[in-house]
Amino acid sequence: MPHHDEHGTRKEAREEGRQARKLLARAQAGSSYAAGEPILEVRGLKKHYPLTQGVVLKRHVGAVKAVDGVDFDLRQGETLGIVGESGCGKSTVAKMLVHLEEPTAGAIRYKGEDISKLSGRALKAVRRNIQMVFQDPYTSLNPRMTVGDIIGEPYEIHPEVAPKGSRRQRVQELLDVVGLNPEYINRYPHQFSGGQRQRIGIARGLALRPEIIVADEPVSALDVSVQAQVINLLDQLQSEFNLSYVFIAHDLSIVRHISNRVGVMYLGRVVEIGSDEQIYEHPTHPYTQALLSAVPVPNPAARETRERIILVGDVPSPANPPSGCHFRTRCWKARDKCAVEAPELAVPAWFAAEGGPAAHDSACHFAEEKQIVPSDERP
Numbered sequence: 501m502p503h504h505d506e507h508g509t510r511k512e513a514r515e516e517g518r519q520a521r522k523l524l525a526r527a528q529a530g531s532s533y534a535a536g537e538p539i540l541e542v543r544g545l546k547k548h549y550p551l552t553q554g555v556v557l558k559r560h561v562g563a564v565k566a567v568d569g570v571d572f573d574l575r576q577g578e579t580l581g582i583v584g585e586s587g588c589g590k591s592t593v594a595k596m597l598v599h600l601e602e603p604t605a606g607a608i609r610y611k612g613e614d615i616s617k618l619s620g621r622a623l624k625a626v627r628r629n630i631q632m633v634f635q636d637p638y639t640s641l642n643p644r645m646t647v648g649d650i651i652g653e654p655y656e657i658h659p660e661v662a663p664k665g666s667r668r669q670r671v672q673e674l675l676d677v678v679g680l681n682p683e684y685i686n687r688y689p690h691q692f693s694g695g696q697r698q699r700i701g702i703a704r705g706l707a708l709r710p711e712i713i714v715a716d717e718p719v720s721a722l723d724v725s726v727q728a729q730v731i732n733l734l735d736q737l738q739s740e741f742n743l744s745y746v747f748i749a750h751d752l753s754i755v756r757h758i759s760n761r762v763g764v765m766y767l768g769r770v771v772e773i774g775s776d777e778q779i780y781e782h783p784t785h786p787y788t789q790a791l792l793s794a795v796p797v798p799n800p801a802a803r804e805t806r807e808r809i810i811l812v813g814d815v816p817s818p819a820n821p822p823s824g825c826h827f828r829t830r831c832w833k834a835r836d837k838c839a840v841e842a843p844e845l846a847v848p849a850w851f852a853a854e855g856g857p858a859a860h861d862s863a864c865h866f867a868e869e870k871q872i873v874p875s876d877e878r879p
């Protein structure tokens with residue numbers, strides 16, 4: 501290897517080491533990070549999967565724009581719900597946050613530092629702090645491993661968190677924390693119910709004492725009766741360990757129970773984001789209004805008076821999204837401007853002046869407040 505390359509590699513390694521120490525120090529000083537400050541800032545995040553043709557020459561013929569410019573903040577100690585129909589890019593966002601996918605463009609800042617391009621030790625230090633809980637507890641746990649090995653597996657990569665001698669005890673503590681009997685440590689996943697398996701997935705997510713948990717539809721595969729128990733557990737763990745959550749779901753009613761703020765995604769973009777009150781009681785984006793009109797309402801009288809918005813057509817393909825506003829092909833308010841100018845995710849000027857609850861980020865040229873669900877019938 502030429503001399504200057506060696507020098508370059510050593511320099512890079514030193515730089516990585518420096519970054520890793522800085523991030524570790526900050527992580528350890530995590531508690532000094534004030535509640536409400538953004539712990540994650542996502543800016544202009546994109547993931548385009550190339551579409552190729554041909555077996556040998558693999559010509560590029562386009563791209564699936566799974567995520568196409570996503571912005572949001574996650575504040576310390578809060579739960580940010582992200583909702584949207586299947587295929588809108590929620591899982592891809594989740595995977596980029598935990599470094600399972602590399603962004604095509606954009607930044608993911610953790611405590612002010614862009615982590616999307618980190619590698620080596622610096623990346624390892626950050627990864628420890630941002631863990632994921634997966635959607636399907638039936639397929640995400642290795643059936644050949646005992647529960648103890650599954651929960652303790654992250655320690656193989658981060659032995660500094662739990663030295664070998666203390667691991668068994670640490671895993672048993674984790675089982676206890678998620679409401680499972682610590683004596684089940686040697687059992688296999690098939691010996692547990694769906695809800696219990698998701699508790700195992702959560703225990704594994706907690707093993708490295710992360711600050712952020714990205715939960716990708718953590719209760720969608722569970723029976724309705726079990727969903728509430730798992731949500732309550734997540735709620736309780738959040739206060740106990742001062743966790744910040746990104747909670748992904750396709751159902752607005754589930755997200756409401758756990759979220760402080762909610763972001764609504766459509767075809768690779770966030771179209772509206774605000775506090776739960778702003779989104780559920782004062783939605784201004786037509787897509788959010790349509791989603792809310794489909795949320796079940798228990799009271800039959802309220803159900804009858806409520807406006808139902810039926811969207812026409814299917815979600816367009818992310819390989820060929822509409823020009824301008826992605827939602828315009830299904831929107832009853834679309835005008836010429838929507839086809840040529842993509843609306844920015846910002847507080848619409850006409851609401852900003854008023855300053856009421858409608859004054860929150862909404863990517864619509866014709867954002868308009870519309871109460872869909874009566875306040876006493878909120879999901």
Ligand SMILES: Nc1ncnc2c1ncn2[C@@H]1O[C@H](COP(=O)(O)OP(=O)(O)OP(=O)(O)O)[C@@H](O)[C@H]1O
Pocket residue numbers: 549564565566567584585586587588589590591592593750818
């Ligand atoms: N590896 C990949 N290669 C090509 N396209 C992909 C890949 N992964 C995802 N996609 C496409 O990107 C889009 C967004 O997928 P993603 O899984 O993020 O959506 P989602 O909102 O999480 O949906 P679901 O709720 O069904 O998981 C989809 O159209 C999907 O087909």
